Amino acid sequence: MSSSTPEVVDPPAEAGPPPVRALPAGLAAFLVFFSSGAVLVLETVALRLVGPYVGVTLQVTSSVIAVALAAIAYGAWAGGWIADRRDPRPLLAPALVLSAIATAVTLPIVRYAGESLRGGAESAVLLLTALAVFVPAMLLSAITPLVVKLQLADLRRTGQVVGKLSGIGTLGGITATLATGFVLVATLTSTTIVLATAVALAVVGIGLWVHLRRQDQAGRLPGPARTRVALTVLGLVGAGLTTIAPNPCDIETAYHCASVEADPARESGRTLLLNSAQHSYIDLADPTHLEYEYTKWFGAAANVVAPVGDRVDALHLGGGGFTIPRYLTATRPGTDNLVFEIDGGLVDLSRAELDLRTGPQFRVRVGDARMLLTAEPSASRDLVVGDAFGHLVVPWHLATREMAAEIRRVLRPGGTYVQNVIDYPPLRFIRAELATVAAEFEHVALIAPPASLAGRQGSNFVIVASDSPLPLPALQNQLGTLTEPVRLLSGAELAEFVDDALVLTDDYAPVDQLLATA
Structure with missing residues (x-):
């Protein structure tokens, strides 16, 4: 009887993915x-x-x-x-x-x-x-x-x-x-x-x-x-x-989605919207008309810096619809207004639709306000107006102690800095910005609605600062003529409001986080 060894058959190779051809x-x-x-x-x-x-x-x-x-x-x-x-x-x-x-x-x-x-x-x-x-x-x-x-x-x-x-x-x-x-x-x-x-x-x-x-x-x-x-x-x-x-845009600039709306309640009134948020109000027939409350506070501060009729050398950080420069030009003939506006498209839009007229005493420079400010002569301005925003936020590099020091350098002795700030409860940013400005200016005051100071609502706040004592009684009288209630904080009341708030610096300025409501 013969025996034989069974033949070993290799298992079939597993099929792999189909071959592919390389691209050039x-x-x-x-x-x-x-x-x-x-x-x-x-x-x-x-x-x-x-x-x-x-x-x-x-x-x-x-x-x-x-x-x-x-x-x-x-x-x-x-x-x-x-x-x-x-x-x-x-x-x-x-x-x-x-x-x-x-x-x-x-x-x-x-x-x-x-x-x-x-x-x-x-x-x-x-x-x-x-x-x-x-x-x-x-x-x-x-x-x-x-x-x-x-x-x-x-x-x-x-x-x-x-x-x-x-x-x-x-x-x-x-x-x-x-x-x-x-x-x-x-x-x-x-x-x-x-x-x-x-x-x-x-x-x-x-x-x-x-x-x-x-x-x-x-x-x-x-x-x-x-x-x-x-x-x-x-x-x-x-x-x-x-x-x-x-x-949502009439035009798109390099920085904004912008549109202009007519005011149905005022034939010559125009509202400038940036990224669908109200930014400026301009009365084409009456540049002395100030629609928004914070612009009225700016006007009150200007009235105590230089009485109506007296010229003033003013520098504006942010133009938007150019409401305040127009107001100063209309109420103080001979005023020199220099405006720093980062968005050249807004300047063109204001010329085309908001009747902006520039000239030797009303100049606009397109560029970043922080960069342009460094080239300005020391002790050259009576009034500096800070009203620059990226949407509803003050750009962080315009909110630091180093920026405040540059503003103080440009102001003449006794000159005044007014700054618009938007904040919401729990009001961490306005407190920090007050502490920051106070680190450079000896005399500081705050204008704001009572409900906002109590932490019940968000709103505009206007900081007023100088290296000389502020004319607080005169400013209070000006604010008292307004229809909407407003408070002027200074001294011990302001210090209590600021408390131990953070001083913002170029090295650490968490503006967006301070603005967060959570």
């Missing part, structure tokens, strides 16, 4: 550079999209950055996961076209949702920034891992390929950030930037689709016909919604 190196680099750059364009312009509804604060800026980073993270993860399970080649073009559609649809989504989420609560800020950034940024961020997967034909060059494409993507983001911040935002509206980005993505996606079709041996466009039809329909719907979406 130049095309791969372009796709990574372009898609990464588009993400940063969207991130940069998103702040302008949401600003009219939730403001432009540190919290809003942080939310935009955080949402964009989350979209990049999820997009990279999802793109890598898909690339290991499917051939990335037929996915690249649809991803770009979908990104184009998502980018275009961002405009109507944000503008419709913004009207419902207006106000700036933390949840509203996060939701609106997510609607503005997340989906298109995630789709675009999936493109890099898809491209990387296609280029990994030689495992010995994995590090080189991944490192090179990662570097190219970073360069794309840097280029887009600088181009958007320095060029696009200064010359184009946010609507134009978003739509141009969507068109560019669509053109590149369709061009890539055609290119891959030519390389396809079967002569077919990658992807099923129903996918192409669906993308076309989505694109048309997105374009239609964009054309009818409400736009």
